[in-house]
Amino acid sequence: MKLSRYLIVRLVPWIVPLLLLAGWQWAVTSGPTPAAVIKAGWRLTRSHELPIHLWESFKRAMIGLAIGGGLGLSLGFINGLSAWANRFFDSSIQMLRNVPHLALIPLVITWFGIGEQGKEFLILLGVLFPLYINTLHGIRSIDPKLIEMGRVYGLGRWRLFRQIVWPGALPSILVGLRYALGIMWLTLIVAETIASDNGIGFMITNARDFLQLDVVVLGILLYAILGKLADVFARLLERRLLRWNPAYRHA
Amino acid sequence: MLQASGVSKSFDGRAVLSGINLDLGPGEIVAVVGRSGCGKSTLLRLLAGLEQVSGGCITLAGQRLAGLNPATRLMFQDACLLPWRTVLQNVVLAAPWPDSIKTAREALSRVGLLDRAQDWPAALSGGQRQRVALARALASNAPLILLDEPLGALDALTRLEMQSLIEELWLEKQFGGLLITHDVEEAVALADRVLVMENGRFTLDLSVRMPRPRLRGESEFVTLKERLLTHLLGY
Numbered sequence: 001m002k003l004s005r006y007l008i009v010r011l012v013p014w015i016v017p018l019l020l021l022a023g024w025q026w027a028v029t030s031g032p033t034p035a036a037v038i039k040a041g042w043r044l045t046r047s048h049e050l051p052i053h054l055w056e057s058f059k060r061a062m063i064g065l066a067i068g069g070g071l072g073l074s075l076g077f078i079n080g081l082s083a084w085a086n087r088f089f090d091s092s093i094q095m096l097r098n099v100p101h102l103a104l105i106p107l108v109i110t111w112f113g114i115g116e117q118g119k120e121f122l123i124l125l126g127v128l129f130p131l132y133i134n135t136l137h138g139i140r141s142i143d144p145k146l147i148e149m150g151r152v153y154g155l156g157r158w159r160l161f162r163q164i165v166w167p168g169a170l171p172s173i174l175v176g177l178r179y180a181l182g183i184m185w186l187t188l189i190v191a192e193t194i195a196s197d198n199g200i201g202f203m204i205t206n207a208r209d210f211l212q213l214d215v216v217v218l219g220i221l222l223y224a225i226l227g228k229l230a231d232v233f234a235r236l237l238e239r240r241l242l243r244w245n246p247a248y249r250h251a
Numbered sequence: 252m253l254q255a256s257g258v259s260k261s262f263d264g265r266a267v268l269s270g271i272n273l274d275l276g277p278g279e280i281v282a283v284v285g286r287s288g289c290g291k292s293t294l295l296r297l298l299a300g301l302e303q304v305s306g307g308c309i310t311l312a313g314q315r316l317a318g319l320n321p322a323t324r325l326m327f328q329d330a331c332l333l334p335w336r337t338v339l340q341n342v343v344l345a346a347p348w349p350d351s352i353k354t355a356r357e358a359l360s361r362v363g364l365l366d367r368a369q370d371w372p373a374a375l376s377g378g379q380r381q382r383v384a385l386a387r388a389l390a391s392n393a394p395l396i397l398l399d400e401p402l403g404a405l406d407a408l409t410r411l412e413m414q415s416l417i418e419e420l421w422l423e424k425q426f427g428g429l430l431i432t433h434d435v436e437e438a439v440a441l442a443d444r445v446l447v448m449e450n451g452r453f454t455l456d457l458s459v460r461m462p463r464p465r466l467r468g469e470s471e472f473v474t475l476k477e478r479l480l481t482h483l484l485g486y
Contacts, residue, residue, distance in 0.1 A: 149331040151319060152299060153345045153391060163344060167335035244335040244371045 032214035037221065040214035049203070054222070057199040060116065061188050064123025069180060072128040073173070076135025081165070093132060101125040102190055114195035119188070126187040127180035134176025138169030171245065174238050181230040185223060252276050252427065253298060253322065253395055257307035260293055267293050268451045271307070277394050278425040282442030284435055284479065290451040291431045295397050298429065299323050324393040326401045330380035332372040338383050339368035346390040358390035359383070362416065378409035382416070389420065396428040402437065414440055418464060435479045439472060440465050447482055455482050 025034045032040070044050035075093065079086040101122060112118030142165060150160050192201020200219050207215035242248040258271040267290045275281060275298075283291045296302045297309060300320035309316040324345070332341045342355035359365045362382040372380055381401060388396050398417075402410045418441060421428070432438055438445045439459060447455035457479065461471055 143331075145327070145329065145331050146333060148301065149325070149327075150344075152301070152323075152325050153387070154319075154321070155344070163336070164333060167333070170335075242335075244373065246373050 032217050036214045037217050040212070040218050044203075044215070044218070053198055053200050053203045057188060057192065057201070058226075060119050060192075060199065061123060061184050063116075064120045064187070065127050065180065065184050067120070068124030068127040069131050069177070071124070072131030072176070072180075073135050075128075076132045076173075077139070077165075077169075079132075080136045080139030080169070093129075097129040097133070101187065105190070105194060109195055114197075118195070119191040122191050123184055123187045126183040130179035130183060131173070131176040134172045134179070135169060138172030138176075139165060141172060142168035171238075171242055171248075174234065174241065177237070178231065178234045181234060182227070185227050185230070189223060252312055253320070254310045255294075255298065255307065256310070258294075258297060258304050258309060259306040260290075260297060260302065261305050266451060268297070270452055272453075273298075273446075275395060275427050275429055277427045279444070280421060280428045280430060280442045282430040282432060282438035282445045283448050284432055284438045284445060284483065285448035286433065286483070289448045291448050292399055294448070295325075295399050295429060295431050299325055299397055322393055323395045323397050324388040324391045326381075326384050326388050326396065326398045328400045328403045330372070330377075330384040332380055332383055332387075334372050336372075337368065338364065338370050338372060338375070341372065341383060342387045342390050345387045347392060351390075354390045354392070355386070358386040361389065361420065362386045378405050378413065381405060381413060385413075385417070385420070389424070394426055396426055398428060398430045398432075400432055401430075402434075403432075410437075415464065417441060422463060435476055435483070436467065439475050439479070440467065445475075445479060447479065449483075455479070 021034050041050065075089065079090055079093075104122070104125070108118045108122055112121060146164050146168065147160065150164050155163060188199075189201050192199040193205050196202040196205075200222055204216050204219035207213075207219070238248055253275040255271050255273040258268060258273075259266065260268040271294060273281070273294075283294065285291050293302065297304055298320065300316055300318055300323075311320060311322055332338075333344070336344070339352075339355055339359065342358055343351045346352075346354040346358070356365060356368065359368055362385055364379060364382055364386065367375065367379065372383065375383065381404075384401070402413050405413060414437060420426075421441075430438065430441055442459055445455075445457045445459060446453045447457075457475065459475060461469070465472055467473075
């Protein structure tokens with residue numbers, strides 16, 4: 001009884017994708033069927049093309065996320081903890097934030113060429129702001145009474161940060177991370193489609209030129225899977241780090 | 252030990268406290284009763300060093316107090332536990348090195364919550380949270396505990412339990428304390444001295460010399476309580 005209920009709860013989210021897949025296979029008159037897409041995936045894996053493209057895309061995404069995320073987090077903390085730093089930086093950051101980072105592509109190509117740095121720079125810009133804003137918001141939303149309590153109990157600056165500020169801001173930071181991951185994939189797609197000689201985006205553009213629609217669909221599916229994996233990862237982080245919060249325990 | 256002499260405090264030119272004299276020693280509980288907004292919480296914040304006086308001075312063992320008061324620990328109406336730390340970690344935070352874990356466990360067992368040490372604060376009831384806050388204050392080993400309506404948000408029964416717990420601990424540890432409350436009965440039950448505050452100054456000073464634990468039905472208890480109420484209500 002219990003086990004079957006568990007299985008049903010686990011399986012329900014898969015019903016819609018599976019039905020769509022079946023409908024797709026059945027309804028296709030032109031373009032690739034799911035079976036053709038799977039075949040293309042197998043072919044490209046055997047020829048080592050797919051793993052290489054996947055790895056290049058993944059590497060780019062991670063480097064951009066690490067640098068941009070680190071910057072966003074640090075700026076968020078600096079501005080959240082110091083009123084002067086906030087006065088100094090915040091309005092400039094807000095101004096930059098409102099520039100759609102993809103509008104910078106022509107500039108980025110001029111600056112960096114079509115090499116790695118340009119793409120990493122775009123991803124960096126994309127993930128910086130959601131992490132910045134959510135870190136700042138996380139710090140602002142900490143109950144000031146808790147900070148006061150910490151001070152009364154003699155916590156120094158570092159312990160105040162470790163014990164109160166960081167864990168207090170974490171729920172909001174993780175929301176920022178999930179946002180950032182979404183933007184990260186979006187930026188990657190655009191950057192790789194426009195100027196690249198490897199990565200999934202390149203694979204798709206290339207396949208389009210040779211009218212290999214099965215590979216195009218495969219690339220799109222891969223983006224969906226990567227995005228989903230990133231989200232699962234972020235959720236696992238939330239569940240682990242926010243165990244104390246009843247709202248996340250059964251999420 | 253902690254002395255306030257001629258202390259006044261004003262916010263934006265509005266006087267909240269004026270001419271306050273108070274002497275807190277170890278082993279003595281002083282209660283301050285008064286209506287909301289009479290300035291009693293401000294006095295407590297001044298004594299804790301969370302605010303600076305506008306006039307007069309506060310001295311700790313003869314030294315003028317500057318910044319946070321190292322000899323006092325606070326307990327508020329809200330337990331102020333860190334929700335992201337376990338019950339034990341919350342208490343360890345306040346306990347001095349290097350025996351902090353041992354001290355914390357002792358304090359928790361003293362308030363009867365050692366079996367909840369690994370729980371998150373969110374899993375506790377309001378009364379239990381307040382007991383953890385009390386354990387935290389105990390674990391810090393500060394000679395003076397400042398209590399700002401610590402039982403104000405609890406239901407009547409839990410409040411009675413907490414009052415007798417505080418009294419027991421006080422008899423055992425002989426810490427000194429300032430208890431801010433609007434509950435006259437609580438003041439008479441716990442304090443050695445009850446001060447009434449009205450509009451930022453003390454208007455009544457009563458010693459309570461009843462043996463502990465105090466029975467609320469005793470005639471002396473009732474007389475003191477009536478006297479305080481009559482004064483507060485201005486009959």
